[in-house]
Amino acid sequence: MTLLDDDIDDLLRTFRLDEAVLDDAARDRMWSRICAEVPDAREGLDAIGPSPRVRALHPRRGRSPRVLAAAAAVLVLLAVGGIVLRSGGDEDPVTADDPTSTTTEAPAFDLQTVAAEVEARPVTALGSADAARYTHQVVERTVGTAASAPTMRTEERWVAADGRGRLVVVVPDGPRRDEELDEPGAYTLGLLRPEVALALPADAAGVLAAIEAQEGTAVVPADVSRNLLQTLTFAGLPAPARAGMLRLLHDWGFDPVTAPGLAPSVGRVEGPGPDGSVVQADIDLSTGQVVATRLSGARGYLDVRAVIEADLRADTQGP
């Protein structure tokens, strides 16, 4: 049977159509929210001057970059537990009952430091082959100085490894660009210095890309990378709250688990690691900070950070 364009269009028009229904309660809720954020909306004025209050508002008001960063750190540590770098290693398996099971604490990072460390230089459009190497990200950055009011800015960028453990970041010029990098346009190419990249859990997607670029030495579950990218693209981070954070992490694919003895503000989640292992993370839900991680039942597990550091030392020191 030959499908005509009209057939396609008709089919699409019914797809998920039932989800498009808006009831009065939802309509009113949204209107109330709009009026709360922009009080002049209720007046229905045609021309509303950009008042200082309006300028200061941001659609993602209330999302702290620190909470976003901490949430990213959760998935980074869980992803670190989920990475098998070399199978068949000599390391003994770590079990849940093993008193030597590994616990680590997540480092904090500062988005403004990230912005300051990028060394920008202009480039022309990338070829399609190069463009395919890049992973698209959308990140929020806090910009501003101590003298000016810091604001959140959303930035699209593409991250890839240059084969030497360094992360290449491509940032398009202009507020809105298509995600296809092979289209002509103005872009700025920057390099994140390796020591900065290592210290930034939010760039773990790029770190994983660097691992993947080392052919034959890395096995990275694709959904791990996707989950890390979700930490950078997810804009619906709720205010720090137990139910909200656990729901968020469950939404990303990690199960909240009950555990006796946890402090009231701490939640625990777990997800699959390599070779049937289980990675757990304890999160302070009042701040979003990861307070501990555990890896149990792993075989052949290596510390990804140590591997990257070793590779970079070899790179900088030469043969």
Added chain:
Amino acid sequence: MPVDDHDETGASAGFSAVYTEHVDAIYGFLARRVGAQLAEELTAQTFVEALSRHDTYDPDRGPIGPWLYGIAANLLRRHYRQEERALRAIAAYAGRVPLAGEDDVERVESRVVADERWPAVAEALLAMSAGERDVLLLYAWADLPYSAIAGVLDVPVGTVRSRLSRARGRLTAILGDLSSSSEDTSDPTPTDQIGRRR
């Protein structure tokens, strides 16, 4: 509810009227892409942004609807992963939707047929680039002409045409295979949504 504030010519006037006129369409477009909960948030953000930068809207460039879709599409870019996750769920689950309360026989029949092909539609949408998906769904769901879509996405009209053609081609390829097969006897086992990471 906001007052429908029309002037004597019948033209919409005032932000409340803009909201009343366009909120259902904007919400419907977003809900079908990322689900009701996120759509409510994004719809509200769309209108907040519209109000916050109303001075960037130029009536000479066209009606306000596509301008609002442009804001919504920009907000939606940050949620492509969530959209893809929903599409994967539909592709895996058969996309059955209750038809209770549907009185129109033709609509029921079309829905039954459509439901059976929804997993394939979801797969085809997943196979597209986000740019192709944006163009296709702005055309099919928002019912915008090529020129308006070009304005919404800030791309040339030629790019809209080529992406729409590619997107339809992907759908045709997948749905054509489905139509040509005698019957689909597979019964996909739903994954445990509450279980461990998929």
